[in-house]
Amino acid sequence: MAKFYITTPIYYPNARLHIGHAYTTVAADALARYHRLLGDEVFFLTGTDEHGQKIGRTAQEAGLSPQQYVDQIVATIRELWGTLAISYDDFIRTSEDRHRTVVQEVFRQLVASGDVYKGTYEGWYCTPDESFWPEGRLVDGKCPVCGRAVERVQEESYFLKLAPYAERLKRHILEHPGFIQPESRRNEMLAFIDQGLDDLSISRTSFDWGVPLPGDEKHVAYVWIDALTNYITAAGFGSDAERFARLWPADVHLVGKEIVRFHAIIWPIILLALKLPLPKTVFGHGWLLLDDAKIGKSTGNVIDPTTLVERYGLDAVRYYLLREVAFGSDGSYSEPSLVLRTNVDLANDLGNLLSRTTAMLERFSAGKVPVPVGTSNLRPVAEAAIYECEQALASLSLSDALVALFRLVKAANKSIEEEAPWTLHRNQDPRLAAVLYDLAESLRITAVALRPFLIDAPAKIYAQLGAGDIGATSWQDVAWGGLKPGATIQRGAPLFPRIEAEEPTASAPRPAVAATTSAKATAEKAGTIELADFKRLELKVARVVSAEPVEGSRKLLKLTLDLGAEQRTVVSGIAGHYDGPALVGKDVILVANLAPATIFGIESGGMILAARDRDQLRLLTVDGSLQPGSSVS
Ligand code: MSP
Numbered sequence: 001m002a003k004f005y006i007t008t009p010i011y012y013p014n015a016r017l018h019i020g021h022a023y024t025t026v027a028a029d030a031l032a033r034y035h036r037l038l039g040d041e042v043f044f045l046t047g048t049d050e051h052g053q054k055i056g057r058t059a060q061e062a063g064l065s066p067q068q069y070v071d072q073i074v075a076t077i078r079e080l081w082g083t084l085a086i087s088y089d090d091f092i093r094t095s096e097d098r099h100r101t102v103v104q105e106v107f108r109q110l111v112a113s114g115d116v117y118k119g120t121y122e123g124w125y126c127t128p129d130e131s132f133w134p135e136g137r138l139v140d141g142k143c144p145v146c147g148r149a150v151e152r153v154q155e156e157s158y159f160l161k162l163a164p165y166a167e168r169l170k171r172h173i174l175e176h177p178g179f180i181q182p183e184s185r186r187n188e189m190l191a192f193i194d195q196g197l198d199d200l201s202i203s204r205t206s207f208d209w210g211v212p213l214p215g216d217e218k219h220v221a222y223v224w225i226d227a228l229t230n231y232i233t234a235a236g237f238g239s240d241a242e243r244f245a246r247l248w249p250a251d252v253h254l255v256g257k258e259i260v261r262f263h264a265i266i267w268p269i270i271l272l273a274l275k276l277p278l279p280k281t282v283f284g285h286g287w288l289l290l291d292d293a294k295i296g297k298s299t300g301n302v303i304d305p306t307t308l309v310e311r312y313g314l315d316a317v318r319y320y321l322l323r324e325v326a327f328g329s330d331g332s333y334s335e336p337s338l339v340l341r342t343n344v345d346l347a348n349d350l351g352n353l354l355s356r357t358t359a360m361l362e363r364f365s366a367g368k369v370p371v372p373v374g375t376s377n378l379r380p381v382a383e384a385a386i387y388e389c390e391q392a393l394a395s396l397s398l399s400d401a402l403v404a405l406f407r408l409v410k411a412a413n414k415s416i417e418e419e420a421p422w423t424l425h426r427n428q429d430p431r432l433a434a435v436l437y438d439l440a441e442s443l444r445i446t447a448v449a450l451r452p453f454l455i456d457a458p459a460k461i462y463a464q465l466g467a468g469d470i471g472a473t474s475w476q477d478v479a480w481g482g483l484k485p486g487a488t489i490q491r492g493a494p495l496f497p498r499i500e501a502e503e504p505t506a507s508a509p510r511p512a513v514a515a516t517t518s519a520k521a522t523a524e525k526a527g528t529i530e531l532a533d534f535k536r537l538e539l540k541v542a543r544v545v546s547a548e549p550v551e552g553s554r555k556l557l558k559l560t561l562d563l564g565a566e567q568r569t570v571v572s573g574i575a576g577h578y579d580g581p582a583l584v585g586k587d588v589i590l591v592a593n594l595a596p597a598t599i600f601g602i603e604s605g606g607m608i609l610a611a612r613d614r615d616q617l618r619l620l621t622v623d624g625s626l627q628p629g630s631s632v633s
Helices: 017-039 053-059 065-084 099-114 163-175 183-194 223-228 239-247 255-272 304-310 314-323 333-364 378-394 398-419 421-426 433-451 457-464 518-527
Strands: 001-005 041-048 090-093 116-126 132-133 151-160 216-221 253-258 279-286 289-291 539-549 557-560 565-572 587-593 597-599 602-604 611-613 614-618
Touching: 001 017, 001 163, 001 239, 017 041, 017 253, 017 279, 017 289, 017 304, 017 398, 041 065, 041 253, 053 065, 053 253, 065 090, 065 304, 099 151, 099 255, 116 602, 151 216, 151 255, 163 183, 163 255, 183 255, 223 255, 253 255, 255 279, 304 314, 314 333, 314 398, 333 378, 333 398, 333 421, 333 433, 333 457, 378 398, 378 433, 398 421, 398 433, 421 433, 433 457, 565 602
Parallel strands: 001 041, 001 253, 041 090, 253 279
Antiparallel strands: 116 132, 116 151, 539 557, 539 587, 557 565, 597 602, 611 614
């Protein structure tokens, strides 16, 4: 069994976390879930970076002790990870005893090996980033990374010598192309080493919210040394040698691009000095931007992931975070793009595929998965999609992995249009079974492969297909042919109801959903209706498959309509205005939940909408092309 040890950065609990932090953590969670499905022994670590000047000051401003302050923020962070279904195996807090002991042990070993000496630090400090900067590195007198003001610092300090390790580290980076990813960050780090590495101040004396150094307790460990050490504390360094030997080195440190320097230069040098192996990969992802600025506590443009989950659902938020931006690059966040992604990929492509497939299995296959006979058109597409998805996950390209999977979803939807199962059914074509099996099996495979990314949808897809307990599946179940013929379909609610366009934005308050009685009464008096009344109508886009005259009537046409997941027969009084054959292929609007009526002996399942101007009558249609079955609101 392979092991997979993945970490997120440990977050500063100086304020509630936002969508930017959720981004890193959801990505790590997807990778952890993927490796669990592969059968690996996974250790997924996250936690909080609780010491340092920034937290000390924030607590003071709040009139609390640092410990009291961080305790309350940490509770909100754990709650947030619960909301986002983050499957961490350990949550480390740097204020814990288990960690303090390790930081002190690391310091002892660094002093003993001669890598640390005592001196005086004179220079600049960026408190928000907790970074030291020499005069020469400042840009316009500000922090070169975040652009914020720096403070002058002059104090006694312990220093770690970095330069003696520069050549070894550089060689390691060059010999291990996967060590720093993506490539752009690797090049940045090589350039950084080439500028020369100054000795690093690793202790502070001007405040005491930190780990006291053994033997010189007026010093507390510099918060980054304290923080980076978390990765070995949680793996058992100094407490469980057997476990540490099994877990270390970490396979992936997932970090934001601005902290790659700490993880790809300082941390490896500490490890080299401790004679420990280096992590296999440090992956620096990009930032989520709002109107071109990094979403961040300091910019005040934070977006609360909990609000988004309440509004759009867990899977929609996770899907958006993992799919929208190529992992590694910066990308823009916006609520309209979240709505669009959900509606297009999840509601239209995936959700419709499920409802159309299960509806057709019910109508054309007695609600059972058929025995496939003959060639499968979708099998090679599914196998290619899974292969590409695996390749993408191996290189941590999470959005590419989802793009590959949705290629299968799109191909399955396309095959419905091309194969027209209702025609195969009408013609009693034996290919019908293979076509329906293809669709159901493609959905089943998609459900398994989506398990790392989405939480609720995969299980719902499995249940609707009668495929059993998705919790019992592993990644091997993405192989074609897992769906058992004879399984009973259990049609359910739409997987992802469309989010309507008038949905408010994250900053606007949500209007009350239910109308009160008095509001209803007022509306009736004014001769208007409530939105809720209008919403009782189920209006759908329907494509005309055929239109024939009704025997014995000059006014009526019998229409066969494609609603995506089903076909309907509707009798309509439009014969005087439209020629039957000219209507075929046209998209019309159907009142789909009208009680059925029998007209001239034909059961009519709804009414299509038309506008009338004196004796002229024109059908309503949609502007552009939408999938049959799309809802109208
Ligand atoms: N405490 C340090 C990390 C120590 S790890 C040994 C820290 N904490 S942080 O809370 O400021 O940031 C944690 C992570 O959140 C970083 O990887 C950072 O890049 C990420 N993000 C914060 N805002 C972000 C965006 N707007 N977009 C993407 N990621 C962002 O740094």
